Amino acid sequence: MILFLAMLLDAAFGEPRAIWDRIPHPAVLMGSVVGGLDLRLNAGRHRRAKGVAALAMMVLGxxxxxxxxxxxxxxxxxxxxxxxxxLAQKSLVDHVRSVADALRISLTEGRRTVAMIVGRDTAAMNEAAVSRAAIESAAENLSDGVIAPAFWFLIGGLPLMLVYKITNTADSMIGHRTPRHEEFGWASARFDDLLNLIPARLTALLIAVSHGHINARPILRDAPLHRSPNAGWPEAAMAVVLNIALSGPRAYHGVMSDFPWVWPEGRRDAGPHDVDAACRALWRAWAMMLALVAVVALI
Incomplete structure (x- = not known):
């Protein structure tokens, strides 16, 4: 029942700026811990072993x-x-919806706004690419920011929820295949993959079932094509229910990567109305998760 009420609180109030402008958000504190360990340990030899030790300290702490x-x-x-x-349901919806609102002002505003929530190059994006980026971010972050922490709370209460959040924060900061973090961030990236294994697939199920989509074959077909072992599941489900082709080619740091399309049969002319539809899908999946939490609490 505690998680049920927490989900309602998050949905109602999100992240009030009046509070977090005055005191640091827990995510900021976690980021400081990760950054401090990166600064102190990520040097010299045996960086992978040091990364394992850093992850162990974060998880145990x-x-x-x-x-x-x-x-x-x-x-x-x-x-x-x-x-x-x-949890981050309301803030996620607000950030995604802001892209649709910005696109209705201008493409330039849309590019500027979506750049706040995605890591790819946005300067040359057209309206469809901006919209797809927002929809993909919505699907992936529904899993990372809402369903996964709720799932781990159901399994082990606040301690496991905190373990998930610090691991996910570490993955976002040091889990990249860059010269600096290839070795040091390896353990955090792999452990994050493990912790998201079930939640990502649960998120796909929630998105699909909440839209009355019971044919799992296209999701099972396309999810493994994604470059991430987990992000492809919610993205594939979102692509199918919205009938929008997602993923596909995109540029990072000036280099174009030819990623395969998820649900290639879908439309490729996404616009602000599709971003709005993705926001509605977030709430439908959230509502189904809330119902699931209530059932577990009653049992």
Missing amino acids: AYALGHAIALIPDFGLLEGILAAIL
């Missing part, structure tokens, strides 16, 4: 913190508030 919080009086109330803070 997060798990211990979760248990320490449980010792605080009125833990249930605090646990619910912290869980709500660590």
Whole structure:
């Protein structure tokens, strides 16, 4: 029941700027921990081993913190508030919807806004590419920012939720195949893949079923084509229910990569109305997850 209330709190209030402009958000604190370990340990020889040690410190620290919080009086109330803070449904929808709103002003505004939520090059994007990028971000972050942390809370309460969040933060910061992080971030990237294995597929199921889509074959066919072992699942489901071809070629740091299309049968003329449809899909999947949490609580 705590998670049920946390999901409602997050959906209602999101991330109030009046609070987070005054105190650091937990995600910012986690980022500081990851950045500090990267600065201190990521040098010299045996970088992969040092990365394993860094991940172990983060995971054990997060798990211990979760248990320490449980010792605080009125833990249930605090646990619910912290869980709500660590979910990101409303903020995700707001960020994705802002791309649609920006595109309705101009393509330049759309490019500028989508650049805030994706890592690919945006300067040469047309309207369809901007819209696809926003939709892909919506699908992937529904899994990473909402379903996965909720799933791990169901499994092990606040301690496992914190373990997931610190691992996901580490993956986003040091889990890239760059000369600096290829070795040091290897453990964080692999552990993040493991922790997202079930949630990513659950997210795909929630998106599909909440839209009455029961034919799993196109999702099973296209999800493994994605460059990520997990992100392809929610993206494939979102592509099918919206009938939009996603993924495909895109540029990073000036280099064009010819990634395969997910749901290539779908339309390639996506626009702001499709981004709006993706936002509605986020809420439908969220509502189904909320219902699932309620059933688990009752059981």
